[in-house]
């Protein structure tokens with residue numbers, strides 16, 4: 553059996569390696585960074601294993617609000633077109649997925665994948681130490697209209713095992729007493745009892761140890777992939793900044809960077825970055841126990857050990873790929889308004905920005921590519937941590 557080379561040591565590449573190594577394959581992982589989950593979205597994401605909240609991004613309500621997002625009138629979500637032709641083809645496919653029928657179909661397909669992922673996580677979570685918690689999630693809605701539409705979607709999802717329950721504000725407060733200190737009012741809260749949380753970076757570090765020591769997986773860190781080399785439609789080598797390496801079987805899992813590397817082999821991947829931010833601060837006694845998502849302000853609060861991870865903002869389009877202090881400050885201000893004393897905001901914050909690798913339909917791209925020997929596992933969008941074990945299992949099924 554020939555070796556399988558995995559490109560990318562984010563949570564998607566690491567779980568791919570685990571699923572393949574368990575099937576007896578010889579696996580090597582290449583990454584430009586010096587450790588797993590160091591440089592990409594798997595480092596500081598919202599920490600939520602959001603198995604039931606799989607709502608696709610492209611939706612009729614997003615289209616209704618598009619002018620607001622394009623004019624920068626929503627503090628949390630910006631949609632700013634760029635001149636890049638890659639953006640326009642992605643945006644056209646994205647908007648084509650915003651019909652009610654496609655939104656619901658995409659949401660349900662991702663839910664099915666999330667449930668597979670949940671079952672796979674259940675088998676590994678006790679082997680690794682990653683601040684795992686199974687405390688459920690509350691998603692807060694600010695208006696009765698929002699409660700009504702979230703309730704309708706949850707009924708659809710519940711037919712596929714989501715197990716969600718819409719709670720009144722009083723019922724939500726009974727479930728999560730920290731909501732007594734919530735800085736706004738809310739009309740209802742969707743309770744997702746199966747949702748969990750954990751630190752995806754620590755998960756990846758633990759997985760590295762397991763992969764090296766129990767499965768003989770090798771790592772080539774500090775190695776930037778420049779291009780894929782094909783001959784007669786078949787993958788023959790990977791060109792890195794350290795030289796060329798012969799390879800006839802590889803998995804592309806480079807998060808938002810998958811698109812550029814795929815293009816070197818003539819593959820146009822519909823993956824576009826959506827930038828977000830997070831901070832990690834010490835949690836106080838007033839921090840919520842359950843994960844909380846404020847749907848109107850698009851911010852999540854999640855305990856990670858004795859810390860509080862606060863993540864949010866979604867910026868699509870123009871970006872120089874850098875940390876924007878004004879956007880980060882927006883996250884801090886919004887978080888302080890929502891839960892003024894849940895965390896030590898004045899303490900040193902681990903301030904972070906990352907890029908969600910968005911596909912137009914919010915479904916990850918898993919399968920063979922048109923280049924023989926090259927497989928894809930990318931485009932996990934806002935849910936890559938949640939879906940990673942599920943996509944890894946689906947990927948492994950493709951290999952004998």
Ligand SMILES: Cc1cc2nc3c(=O)[nH]c(=O)nc-3n(C[C@H](O)[C@H](O)[C@H](O)COP(=O)(O)OP(=O)(O)OC[C@H]3O[C@@H](n4cnc5c(N)ncnc54)[C@H](O)[C@@H]3O)c2cc1C
Pocket residue numbers: 559560561562563564565582583584585588589590591592593594595596597598599600601602775776777778805806807808809813826827828829830863864905906907908909930931932933934935936937938939
């Ligand atoms: C603000 C924010 C909050 C989020 N919250 C959640 C959440 O609560 N729950 C959830 O499930 N998901 C969440 N996500 C999404 C999730 O983090 C991503 O979907 C997931 O981390 C993607 O993993 P990945 O392995 O595909 O990519 P990444 O983690 O980005 O990894 C890509 C890897 O490729 C490497 N690389 C890049 N280019 C090269 C190259 N040329 N050569 C070699 N190596 C290269 C990088 O070093 C990196 O290690 C969030 C994302 C953001 C930004």
